[in-house]
Amino acid sequence: MDKLQIFRGELLHCLADPADVGDDNSYEYFQDGLMIVKSGLVEAIGPALELLPKLPAGVSITHYTKSLIVPGFIDCHLHYPQTEMIASYGEQLLEWLETYTFPTEREFGDPGKASDVAEFFFDELMRNGTTSALVFGTVHKQSVDAFFTAAQKRRLRMICGKVLMDRNAPAYLTDTPESGYLDSKELAERWHGVDRLRYAITPRFAPTSSDEQLALAGKLLMEYPDLYLHTHLAENISEVEWVKDLFPDRSGYLDVYAHHGLLTKRSVFAHCLHLSDDEFRLMHESGAGIAFCPTSNLFLGSGLFNLANAENQKVKVGLATDVGAGTSFSLLQTISDLYKTQQLRNHRLSPFKSLYLATLGGAHTLDLDELIGNFLPGKEADFVVLDCEATPLIARRLWRSKNLTEKLFALQMLGDDRVVKHVHIMGEEVYRRK
The missing domain is CATH 3.20.20.140 (Metal-dependent hydrolases)
Incomplete structure (x- = not known):
């Protein structure tokens, strides 16, 4: 019998390279999202209020609050x-x-x-x-x-x-x-x-x-x-x-x-x-x-x-x-250096491009983008839960963030291993921060 896993929370993943389609068309974001995983693969992703009525009765839901869920x-x-x-x-x-x-x-x-x-x-x-x-x-x-x-x-x-x-x-x-x-x-x-x-x-x-x-x-x-x-x-x-x-x-x-x-x-x-x-x-x-x-x-x-x-x-x-x-x-710390090296080249890097390079862009480079890199249906459900209150400074900075762009950028500039709260491989939790 296929194993069904349901994850709820703030979901963000890349759909394309921002250099090709622009920032706004490069990602998909659900402030209150639902990801349905069956036998280790993503079956569906979308707004929680739309997908919840379609779930089997009594199914267990893992709800990650005050967090951002992104691809591994x-x-x-x-x-x-x-x-x-x-x-x-x-x-x-x-x-x-x-x-x-x-x-x-x-x-x-x-x-x-x-x-x-x-x-x-x-x-x-x-x-x-x-x-x-x-x-x-x-x-x-x-x-x-x-x-x-x-x-x-x-x-x-x-x-x-x-x-x-x-x-x-x-x-x-x-x-x-x-x-x-x-x-x-x-x-x-x-x-x-x-x-x-x-x-x-x-x-x-x-x-x-x-x-x-x-x-x-x-x-x-x-x-x-x-x-x-x-x-x-x-x-x-x-x-x-x-x-x-x-x-x-x-x-x-x-x-x-x-x-x-x-x-x-x-x-x-x-x-x-x-x-x-x-x-x-x-x-x-x-x-x-x-x-x-x-x-x-x-x-x-x-x-x-x-x-x-x-x-x-x-x-x-x-x-x-x-x-x-x-x-x-830490690829979060690496993103921080990535941003700074491009500043020295007068090339302003958006946080969505940085996320792309660390997820879907990496999958594309490794010729694995049909399998991993985002949450499209059929992809392997490897994902990370980032803690938006991992440190007092991060919590305070994100409280002042006006939009997703600011929030993502602050996590990338201030984040490290302390931000990684949970890691899932093929839907299964393999790491939980102590």
């Missing part, structure tokens, strides 16, 4: 093995990798370590309202097995992959083109499409993969075209110059990936701070997406992403924390 947040790029090295001091990208990242990732050859960090990682995601994510493992197969095992147990929609890295890294973290190909193939066949899990072919970034390794990654993507491609692109100026030296025959950084067949509608490139207009056009033509990581871009001093250019070129963009260079698991 979607993080388009982060590194679960870097959880314990978050907030590491004093370096920019390339030095940061050598000083902190590589020694930390070495530990994930131990399956016990990988499992322990994976469980903590998912606890943190739930505490911050993140219900889906695209995630880096390490070069070790066991890091990916541990990740997917924990995600499957929690019924989460997650994407992950084993890092490919055969040069310009410590010997204890490198694979070979052939071993990377075979290990990735084995993991993809074991996990891709199982329950709510997907696999991503994951070169760390062009400098740590040889042409041979990137070619075999492209071969694997051709053999399994529904897999994802997940890597970094044009994060740091020194990195971009390094790529020019390593791949002198290519016209630019993105062309390194394009040359090896790594641009598809399921390719997601983190950062993309230093792209040319031609590279933005190629991103659009290929259907590839960008994971925008404002917090880590600020933390490592990498630069300010040109969101307006991505919008003009119709490139898919989703929001990302990029833990551990990002200093918070």
